Amino acid sequence: MIFDKKELCKFLVEAKKSTYAAGDSAQKIINDDKSTTLIFKNGDWKYHDNYFGGEPYGGREVVFFKGEPIYIMTYYGQVDDSVSDINKVYGILMDALKLISADNPYRGPKKYNSGNLSYENNSTGEIDNFFGEESITENGKEIYKAKYMGGFVDIKN
Numbered sequence: 001m002i003f004d005k006k007e008l009c010k011f012l013v014e015a016k017k018s019t020y021a022a023g024d025s026a027q028k029i030i031n032d033d034k035s036t037t038l039i040f041k042n043g044d045w046k047y048h049d050n051y052f053g054g055e056p057y058g059g060r061e062v063v064f065f066k067g068e069p070i071y072i073m074t075y076y077g078q079v080d081d082s083v084s085d086i087n088k089v090y091g092i093l094m095d096a097l098k099l100i101s102a103d104n105p106y107r108g109p110k111k112y113n114s115g116n117l118s119y120e121n122n123s124t125g126e127i128d129n130f131f132g133e134e135s136i137t138e139n140g141k142e143i144y145k146a147k148y149m150g151g152f153v154d155i156k157n
Contacts (some may be wrong), residue, residue, distance in 0.1 A: 003065045005047075005127055005128075006102070008045075008063065008065075008070070009102040009103075009105045009127060010046045010102050010122045010129065011038060011047070011063065012047070012063065012071075012102075012105035013100050013101065013105050014040070014042060015040040015042075015045075015047035015104070016047075016097060016100050017097075017098055017100065018040050018095070019038035019039075019040050019047065019049055020038060020049060020097065021091070021097035021100070022092050024117045026038055027039075027109060031050075031077075034052065035050050035051060035059070035137075036050070036051055036052075037049065037050045037053045038050075040077075040086075041117075044065055044066045045050075045058060045063065045064070045065060046063070046064040046067075047061065047062075047063055047064075048061065048062045048063075048064070049061045050074075050138030051075075051085060054076030055078060055079055055086060056076065056077060056079075057076070057077060057078070058074075058075065058076040058077075058142060059074070059075055060072060060073065060074045061075075061150075068154065069153055069154055070152060070153060070154065070155065071150065071151070071152055071153065072129075072150050072151070072153050073106060073148055073149070073150030073151075074144060074148065074149055074150060075107075075146055075147065075148040076147055076148075077134070077144065077145060077146025078144070078146075079144045080142065080143045080144065081153050082143070082154075083143050083144075088117070089093050089136055089144050091124045092112070092114050092117045092119055092136060093108075093119065093136065093144070095112065095114060095119075096109065096112040096119040096121070096134075099112060100130050104121075104123060105127065105151045106123055106130060106132055106148060106150070107121050107134050107140070107146075108121050108123070108124075108134065108146060109121060109130065116138055116139050117136060117137070117138050118136065118138075119134065120134065120135050120136075120137070121133075121134040122134075124150075125151070127149035127151070127152075128152045129152070130149065130150060130151060131147070131148065131149035132147070132149070133145065133146070133148075134146050134148075135145050136153070
């Protein structure tokens with residue numbers, strides 16, 4: 001399957017900003033298996049995010065090009081048990097995810113601060129094969145962590 005990597009990265013930014021990062025305005029499908037699905041389409045591209053949770057949570061994103069799966073990212077994360085207001089953690093997470101860049105279209109920016117909360121994201125690799133970790137700290141204490149990995153799938157025929 002031939003596609004443009006830069007177009008994939010641009011599409012991922014658009015799709016992610018239009019789904020989970022969009023918060024309550026995103027159309028969510030609650031499935032029989034208790035998972036949630038978010039779908040975004042644009043031309044030949046389709047983004048499918050399916051996750052379980054809550055707290056903790058885990059899921060996977062798949063991008064299809066012309067109906068064929070070409071990209072996957074899996075993720076798993078949780079808020080520390082010491083946190084009484086989980087919504088503040090997911091609030092800064094959504095704000096950070098809105099700042100996704102086409103240079104690193106996996107999660108949020110390298111760093112983002114909001115009041116006494118700090119988001120940090122570190123990844124290794126390129127769009128075809130990568131892994132990373134994001135965290136949120138409050139006054140320097142880690143209160144959230146997630147790991148992710150992904151890359152191209154089914155490219156070599």
